[in-house]
Amino acid sequence: MVKQKKIFLDESEMPRQWYNLAPDLPNPLNPPLGPDGNPVSPDMLAPVFPMNLIEQEVSQERWIDIPEEILEILVRWRPSPLVRAYALEEALGTPAKIFYKNESVSPAGSHKPNTAVAQAWYNKQFGIKKLTTETGAGQWGSALSFACSLIGLECKVFMVRVSFDQKPFRKMMMNTWGGTCIASPSMETQAGRNILAKYPDTPGSLGIAISEAIEAAVSDPTGETRYSLGSVLNHVMLHQTIIGLEAKKQLAKVGIKKPDVVVGCCGGGSNFAGLSFPFIYDKINGADIKVVGAEPFSCPTLTKAPFIYDHGDVAKMTPLLPMYSLGHTFIPAPIHAGGLRYHGMAPLVSAALKDGLMEAQAIHQSECFEAGLLFAKTEGIIPAPETTHAIASAIREANLAKEEGKEKTILFNFSGHGLMDLVGYEKYLNGELTDYEYPESEIGENLKMLDGYPLPK
Amino acid sequence: MVKQKKIFLDESEMPRQWYNLAPDLPNPLNPPLGPDGNPVSPDMLAPVFPMNLIEQEVSQERWIDIPEEILEILVRWRPSPLVRAYALEEALGTPAKIFYKNESVSPAGSHKPNTAVAQAWYNKQFGIKKLTTETGAGQWGSALSFACSLIGLECKVFMVRVSFDQKPFRKMMMNTWGGTCIASPSMETQAGRNILAKYPDTPGSLGIAISEAIEAAVSDPTGETRYSLGSVLNHVMLHQTIIGLEAKKQLAKVGIKKPDVVVGCCGGGSNFAGLSFPFIYDKINGADIKVVGAEPFSCPTLTKAPFIYDHGDVAKMTPLLPMYSLGHTFIPAPIHAGGLRYHGMAPLVSAALKDGLMEAQAIHQSECFEAGLLFAKTEGIIPAPETTHAIASAIREANLAKEEGKEKTILFNFSGHGLMDLVGYEKYLNGELTDYEYPESEIGENLKMLDGYPLPK
Numbered sequence: 082m083v084k085q086k087k088i089f090l091d092e093s094e095m096p097r098q099w100y101n102l103a104p105d106l107p108n109p110l111n112p113p114l115g116p117d118g119n120p121v122s123p124d125m126l127a128p129v130f131p132m133n134l135i136e137q138e139v140s141q142e143r144w145i146d147i148p149e150e151i152l153e154i155l156v157r158w159r160p161s162p163l164v165r166a167y168a169l170e171e172a173l174g175t176p177a178k179i180f181y182k183n184e185s186v187s188p189a190g191s192h193k194p195n196t197a198v199a200q201a202w203y204n205k206q207f208g209i210k211k212l213t214t215e216t217g218a219g220q221w222g223s224a225l226s227f228a229c230s231l232i233g234l235e236c237k238v239f240m241v242r243v244s245f246d247q248k249p250f251r252k253m254m255m256n257t258w259g260g261t262c263i264a265s266p267s268m269e270t271q272a273g274r275n276i277l278a279k280y281p282d283t284p285g286s287l288g289i290a291i292s293e294a295i296e297a298a299v300s301d302p303t304g305e306t307r308y309s310l311g312s313v314l315n316h317v318m319l320h321q322t323i324i325g326l327e328a329k330k331q332l333a334k335v336g337i338k339k340p341d342v343v344v345g346c347c348g349g350g351s352n353f354a355g356l357s358f359p360f361i362y363d364k365i366n367g368a369d370i371k372v373v374g375a376e377p378f379s380c381p382t383l384t385k386a387p388f389i390y391d392h393g394d395v396a397k398m399t400p401l402l403p404m405y406s407l408g409h410t411f412i413p414a415p416i417h418a419g420g421l422r423y424h425g426m427a428p429l430v431s432a433a434l435k436d437g438l439m440e441a442q443a444i445h446q447s448e449c450f451e452a453g454l455l456f457a458k459t460e461g462i463i464p465a466p467e468t469t470h471a472i473a474s475a476i477r478e479a480n481l482a483k484e485e486g487k488e489k490t491i492l493f494n495f496s497g498h499g500l501m502d503l504v505g506y507e508k509y510l511n512g513e514l515t516d517y518e519y520p521e522s523e524i525g526e527n528l529k530m531l532d533g534y535p536l537p538k
Numbered sequence: 539m540v541k542q543k544k545i546f547l548d549e550s551e552m553p554r555q556w557y558n559l560a561p562d563l564p565n566p567l568n569p570p571l572g573p574d575g576n577p578v579s580p581d582m583l584a585p586v587f588p589m590n591l592i593e594q595e596v597s598q599e600r601w602i603d604i605p606e607e608i609l610e611i612l613v614r615w616r617p618s619p620l621v622r623a624y625a626l627e628e629a630l631g632t633p634a635k636i637f638y639k640n641e642s643v644s645p646a647g648s649h650k651p652n653t654a655v656a657q658a659w660y661n662k663q664f665g666i667k668k669l670t671t672e673t674g675a676g677q678w679g680s681a682l683s684f685a686c687s688l689i690g691l692e693c694k695v696f697m698v699r700v701s702f703d704q705k706p707f708r709k710m711m712m713n714t715w716g717g718t719c720i721a722s723p724s725m726e727t728q729a730g731r732n733i734l735a736k737y738p739d740t741p742g743s744l745g746i747a748i749s750e751a752i753e754a755a756v757s758d759p760t761g762e763t764r765y766s767l768g769s770v771l772n773h774v775m776l777h778q779t780i781i782g783l784e785a786k787k788q789l790a791k792v793g794i795k796k797p798d799v800v801v802g803c804c805g806g807g808s809n810f811a812g813l814s815f816p817f818i819y820d821k822i823n824g825a826d827i828k829v830v831g832a833e834p835f836s837c838p839t840l841t842k843a844p845f846i847y848d849h850g851d852v853a854k855m856t857p858l859l860p861m862y863s864l865g866h867t868f869i870p871a872p873i874h875a876g877g878l879r880y881h882g883m884a885p886l887v888s889a890a891l892k893d894g895l896m897e898a899q900a901i902h903q904s905e906c907f908e909a910g911l912l913f914a915k916t917e918g919i920i921p922a923p924e925t926t927h928a929i930a931s932a933i934r935e936a937n938l939a940k941e942e943g944k945e946k947t948i949l950f951n952f953s954g955h956g957l958m959d960l961v962g963y964e965k966y967l968n969g970e971l972t973d974y975e976y977p978e979s980e981i982g983e984n985l986k987m988l989d990g991y992p993l994p995k
Contacts (some may be wrong), residue, residue: 082606083549083550083606084612085549085550085613087549087613087614088549088550091546095540100655122942142590149539149540152540153540154918156544158918164614187915187918190957223943228917250957253961254920257914257963257967258914258915319977459688460614461614461645461688463714500957501957503707503710503711506710508715509711510714522726
């Protein structure tokens with residue numbers, strides 16, 4: 082008897098609604114604030130985002146219909162498989178059942194297209210012709226180029242220069258889907274020109290790239306360009322909940338009413354939220370589920386940062402968001418999990434942590450790569466460096482179950498494959514990987530800049 | 539109503555037997571010949587391959603059971619999805635229904651693991667501890683490293699130096715799965731040392747790498763090392779037939795009794811054989827199916843070469859095989875589809891062509907990359923350069939159906955994704971791609987070396 086490994090849903094069983102955590106939070110979300118300290122109104126965001134997405138951003142509806150045209154594109158790879166990791170369980174000698182939701186099967190190789198497709202579609206509906214965005218390591222820029230290609234929008238990606246130079250394949254991926262990718266800072270925006278005038282050799286940063294992408298959107302005289310963000314915002318979390326909603330149906334197919342532990346890695350928060358929010362809904366309604374966010378020790382937003390109002394970007398172009406933040410000027414150490422090098426955390430994830438609906442673990446990258454290698458050699462797929470954080474955390478939980486002698490069900494999000502990010506593995510295997518210490522004093526300095534800012538309730 | 543795109547089989551519906559075309563050929567296969575011109579006996583191959591695989595190589599059984607332990611590994615990604623390419627059909631305005639079998643979902647990104655897993659398992663069963671192989675662009679070396687990792691064998695890959703230097707990520711992939719990858723020619727074998735003494739700056743070739751891999755296997759004094767080949771041989775074709783056997787079941791699920799056209803790209807022949815042989819079986823039994831092998835115009839083995847006895851490698855380490863061949867000294871032009879740059883063709887595929895069971899098309903790489911881009915922008919997945927040949931050929935067939943006004947069913951093999959091979963797309967987009975002419979006179983010279991060799995019947 083060959084054991085069943087993958088649990089599929091028929092396309093006809095795909096969730097028809099996204100889940101919005103906002104109305105179910107024990108304490109209402111603090112609103113985003115403008116430069117004057119007053120709440121930002123939807124109108125003020127209109128030059129940046131289309132109104133249909135702004136409505137989702139502030140929605141208090143629990144369930145939001147997924148338009149059929151979006152489902153038509155998502156079914157190219159969704160429902161994604163839920164996989165029982167028998168070989169990993171055996172290698173660990175754990176009594177736990179480990180399942181992972183395999184989001185690496187999307188054409189861009191990660192969970193990012195779930196929201197890229199939705200955002201591109203809503204923009205197109207609103208009459209927008211072109212999207213701008215920033216990308217660090219390149220996952221998000223690739224996903225948005227992919228989505229714009231299928232939906233029929235132009236796409237322009239400002240890629241942090243150091244990554245642009247180090248990862249030429251990401252740019253080629255975007256080009257193949259018809260996207261334009263340029264190194265940031267660039268001469269195309271005032272923000273870019275200002276930085277280049279001052280620091281001609283700067284490696285760039287995500288903060289600068291965000292500033293350029295927003296400027297490129299709002300300064301288009303035709304008014305037909307908008308900006309798109311791949312994480313952090315409420316509507317991005319919303320679009321990702323299809324992951325957890327599918328996983329619940331898939332677990333039910335093999336007779337599992339609820340997992341005992343749900344794990345995701347946390348950068349801006351979107352893949353974590355996508356898997357976990359539907360289970361946090363059950364938790365709010367009485368289910369006993371441990372929900373764990375795994376983050377890099379060198380960028381410990383959930384485990385060490387204060388809950389404050391801070392900007393989403395270095396250049397303070399975004400409103401103030403209520404979140405755990407290490408300070409918007411904090412530059413995380415150069416770990417390989419580029420997608421987890423973010424100073425803040427999605428307001429919805431921050432609220433879940435503050436309200437005790439989840440807990441967090443910080444992990445060093447050497448432990449993560451060790452976990453990633455074990456996964457590759459047992460389950461077969463090479464994980465993205467970001468994803469190795471979720472695997473390392475799931476392994477910790479599986480070892481705990483072994484100590485306790487409990488047959489727990491552990492579910493984690495396999496957010497992406499690592500075929501475009503193999504350098505980290507090479508360095509780990511060559512013993513060249515550094516585990517960075519957490520720069521407590523530096524963060525203290527960063528946070529001082531926020532003295533006098535309002536505090537969330 | 540969201541249209542169904544992917545047709546899945548349950549893991550329990552996976553084929554339990556491989557299909558062997560050999561006993562169904564109208565004319566029996568010519569045997570491989572040794573240096574003396576006499577047929578090679580199984581015993582003579584024993585230092586190179588384990589006896590259980592040699593038995594498969596010469597088997598005349600039509601159906602061969604797939605061991606359950608091999609299925610246990612294949613179910614990590616199999617049955618692979620069969621996908622209806624609605625968006626591509628729409629872009630072409632064709633009345634044809636286009637389906638593709640998505641083999642890119644394997645952890646190594648191509649169809650190669652289907653035989654890598656089987657070969658590793660049979661070697662392990664036979665008591666072998668280590669496999670050696672060669673790789674050109676890296677697909678096969680990655681797949682065998684992956685398989686050895688999961689089965690528990692050592693794996694050593696000799697990678698053609700020019701690819702080793704140009705594609706460092708392939709080596710990292712192999713290392714991540716625990717394989718060893720060294721540039722060929724190397725100082726580790728006599729064959730490599732001889733070449734390096736003569737040509738210290740040689741870029742290497744597949745022929746040299748094969749010689750080194752075979753030498754490394756047969757010269758291991760413990761006798762616990764064997765050699766593994768990723769295409770060409772009968773047992774490799776056999777292991778790949780799971781692709782076509784699944785596809786038949788999947789088409790039946792949507793009420794299609796038979797495709798009208800079946801397309802695969804042809805290098806050594808394994809992905810083509812994997813999809814098409816089960817349909818050629820139907821064709822032999824009376825079904826009206828057009829079977830097309832698509833190959834590069836610059837390496838036109840099926841469309842221009844004679845059917846002869848030739849060596850599988852430049853260094854003449856292999857027996858003489860009965861096949862279409864451009865001559866074992868022919869060095870194909872440097873097209874991006876590295877996996878299709880092979881002078882010969884699998885004896886089983888060659889026999890199918892000779893016996894009129896298939897036809898062939900030669901296509902220039904610019905047409906292929908154009909097809910690949912259209913596929914990426916409609917269906918979403920970026921194809922490997924090899925795979926773009928099958929897509930280009932399927933598009934030709936879809937356009938033909940349009941001209942004829944016929945609602946044909948076209949099925950092709952999506953043999954792999956192109957995430958590790960984006961340079962070709964970049965060059966195509968930049969207008970830097972060359973379409974190489976077919977060097978008729980050069981091949982004439984190569985073939986002269988075979989004067990006096992025996993000819994197959």
